Amino acid sequence: MCPRKGAASSGGRIEFNWHNEDGCIVKSVLPVLTVVLAILGIWLLAVIPMNMHLVADQAQRDGVIVVPDEPAARQAFSGVGLTWHNPDLVPLAYNFVRPRLPSPQQVAGEMYETIFTKSITSKRSLVYHGWVTLAPTLLGFLIGTGLGVLLAVGIVYSRVMDRSVMPWAIVSQTIPILALAPMVIVVLGSVGIQGLFPKSLIAAYLSFFPVVVGMVKGLRSPSQMQLDLLRTYHASNTQGFWALRLPASLPYFFTSLKVGISASLVGTIVAELPTGARAGFGARMLVGDQYGQPLVSWAALFAAALTAAALVGLFNAIERITLRRMGMAAV
Amino acid sequence: MIYVILGVMIWAAGWVLNVQLANGLSSEQTSVKIAIPAIFGLTIVIVWELMVRGFEVNPVILPAPSSVLERLFGEGPILWADFQQTVLKGALIGYVVGTVAAFVVAIVADRSDFMTRGILPVGSFMAALPIVGTAPILVKWLGSDWESKAAVVALMVFFPILVNAVAGLKDTNSMQRDLMRTYAAGYWATLFKLRLPSAMPFIFNGLKIGTTLALIGAIVAEFFGSPTVGMGFRISTSFGQLALDMVWAEIVIAALAGSAFYGAMTWLEKKVTFWHPSQR
Numbered sequence A: 001m002c003p004r005k006g007a008a009s010s011g012g013r014i015e016f017n018w019h020n021e022d023g024c025i026v027k028s029v030l031p032v033l034t035v036v037l038a039i040l041g042i043w044l045l046a047v048i049p050m051n052m053h054l055v056a057d058q059a060q061r062d063g064v065i066v067v068p069d070e071p072a073a074r075q076a077f078s079g080v081g082l083t084w085h086n087p088d089l090v091p092l093a094y095n096f097v098r099p100r101l102p103s104p105q106q107v108a109g110e111m112y113e114t115i116f117t118k119s120i121t122s123k124r125s126l127v128y129h130g131w132v133t134l135a136p137t138l139l140g141f142l143i144g145t146g147l148g149v150l151l152a153v154g155i156v157y158s159r160v161m162d163r164s165v166m167p168w169a170i171v172s173q174t175i176p177i178l179a180l181a182p183m184v185i186v187v188l189g190s191v192g193i194q195g196l197f198p199k200s201l202i203a204a205y206l207s208f209f210p211v212v213v214g215m216v217k218g219l220r221s222p223s224q225m226q227l228d229l230l231r232t233y234h235a236s237n238t239q240g241f242w243a244l245r246l247p248a249s250l251p252y253f254f255t256s257l258k259v260g261i262s263a264s265l266v267g268t269i270v271a272e273l274p275t276g277a278r279a280g281f282g283a284r285m286l287v288g289d290q291y292g293q294p295l296v297s298w299a300a301l302f303a304a305a306l307t308a309a310a311l312v313g314l315f316n317a318i319e320r321i322t323l324r325r326m327g328m329a330a331v
Numbered sequence B: 001m002i003y004v005i006l007g008v009m010i011w012a013a014g015w016v017l018n019v020q021l022a023n024g025l026s027s028e029q030t031s032v033k034i035a036i037p038a039i040f041g042l043t044i045v046i047v048w049e050l051m052v053r054g055f056e057v058n059p060v061i062l063p064a065p066s067s068v069l070e071r072l073f074g075e076g077p078i079l080w081a082d083f084q085q086t087v088l089k090g091a092l093i094g095y096v097v098g099t100v101a102a103f104v105v106a107i108v109a110d111r112s113d114f115m116t117r118g119i120l121p122v123g124s125f126m127a128a129l130p131i132v133g134t135a136p137i138l139v140k141w142l143g144s145d146w147e148s149k150a151a152v153v154a155l156m157v158f159f160p161i162l163v164n165a166v167a168g169l170k171d172t173n174s175m176q177r178d179l180m181r182t183y184a185a186g187y188w189a190t191l192f193k194l195r196l197p198s199a200m201p202f203i204f205n206g207l208k209i210g211t212t213l214a215l216i217g218a219i220v221a222e223f224f225g226s227p228t229v230g231m232g233f234r235i236s237t238s239f240g241q242l243a244l245d246m247v248w249a250e251i252v253i254a255a256l257a258g259s260a261f262y263g264a265m266t267w268l269e270k271k272v273t274f275w276h277p278s279q280r
Helices: A024-061 A071-075 A079-085 A087-094 A104-117 A126-157 A159-172 A177-190 A196-219 A224-232 A237-272 A281-290 A294-325 B002-023 B030-054 B065-074 B076-110 B113-127 B131-142 B146-169 B174-182 B187-222 B231-240 B244-272
Strands: none
Touching: A024 A071, A024 A079, A024 A087, A024 A104, A024 B113, A079 A087, A104 A126, A104 A294, A126 A159, A126 A196, A126 A237, A126 A281, A126 A294, A159 A196, A159 B002, A159 B030, A177 A196, A177 A237, A177 B187, A177 B231, A177 B244, A196 A237, A224 A237, A237 A281, A237 A294, A237 B131, A281 A294, A281 B131, A294 B131, B002 B030, B030 B065, B065 B076, B065 B244, B076 B113, B076 B146, B076 B187, B076 B231, B076 B244, B113 B146, B131 B146, B131 B187, B146 B187, B174 B187, B187 B231, B187 B244, B231 B244
């Protein structure tokens, strides 16, 4: 089977893998395409009833005869019922200016326009907003990962730290800290800290604990036999770390990296959402919502999804190359 | 200044105590294993309190733990109402809806290998996406009461549980399935007696990931519109009034609720998957 089995992978999460050694990518293309097409189909069908009331109101203003012709009477109908009475309005539902649910081609068009046709310094360019979100994500992710690895090394080599910090590291993962991201931004903003740093702080925090937990597991993964072998070589603790523990921890490290980077990105976006940020994916999602430009929201949502996918895909590729070079089976 | 010195001393004392305990003879006892992190946590809270007093930190930036505690006990009815609105209505209902939907889709998809191979990559891809970003849209569609929060939560927990359930349902070997066939067990008997039980370790993985997501979804969605009750609503309005001790009190509640929810799932997992090697 294609994706890794969840229970076995560290962190207990199933991650998505595009491909596998056994040519899985080829075997999965058709099923994946089918599922994606099915989702698109449901979306396309849903567009009609979701927008029908708005479309009917607009059509009546434009002088088209709508059944029933009283707006109040139309409210009694469901979206499907209204469509049944006004089949000729269906094409309008797909090109409505301010839809409740935009059609896929509208979102794609908006994304194309804001990614490719705007200059990347423009406030309307999604590339610009993407970078505003991506920069703190990457910075925070680097900080969080670095500190996480350091703490993990400390935990593995110090009994006191293991006993006192590790339980809290595990518990902290069950706390919905992400929900507080906007507040952290505002608190830091009120003391004059703005820009890259507050968002990076949240991204760092969110990637920190998965890395700690994963790396502790990884650094402890060598068996007693392997550790004993190094002792018979008269290897020092430092040598043991560089020659055995660190290389052995790499598969765990990559797994936590992938968990961490998507957590970081989600954190930055949530941090941007209700804080009055003017730029970034989160800000775009909210602006589109508040100023009646649903297309802007949807385009930002999909762009954020693509960014997350690209980042995880990038780490997947690095993982495969590294592990193959090191002679470990690319799991 | 005296507070700061006292804080440093307490920190040092706590650390020395923990070093003694961790390297001592009784360090493998359960009571000591619990005591060490407890001492660590307590030291942090005390040092926090002393530092806030010592440096006279503005309570708008960081309130002292004592004032947070005061709020926790003083504002009981408000906190309880918020808890009901956000956790019991928004998070829990959404969690149940998302879980049931994921189970139904997983069992339907499981009937065909083709569907499974399609749903697994797409589902695990979706699980890595910032689904919480749909909160503004869903609040607009479903109104500002708990229904929209439950919808956000259901959408967020759906994919991790779906992927784990689909992967878990595949986790039987042909020997086990053949045995069921020799018993003349049909599809449903095999599903309930063999495949679902053996999928449980996977499913609980998804359920546990979902607990944290559920609370996050319910709280974040309230930032985009809510009735005048709810943890997310309270956090953002208390913040507007610069009542940071109230914000922290809600954080404590959220943390406790999150840990309790997770703990409950772990307990349930132990009961259901008692046969699994990791539980023995």
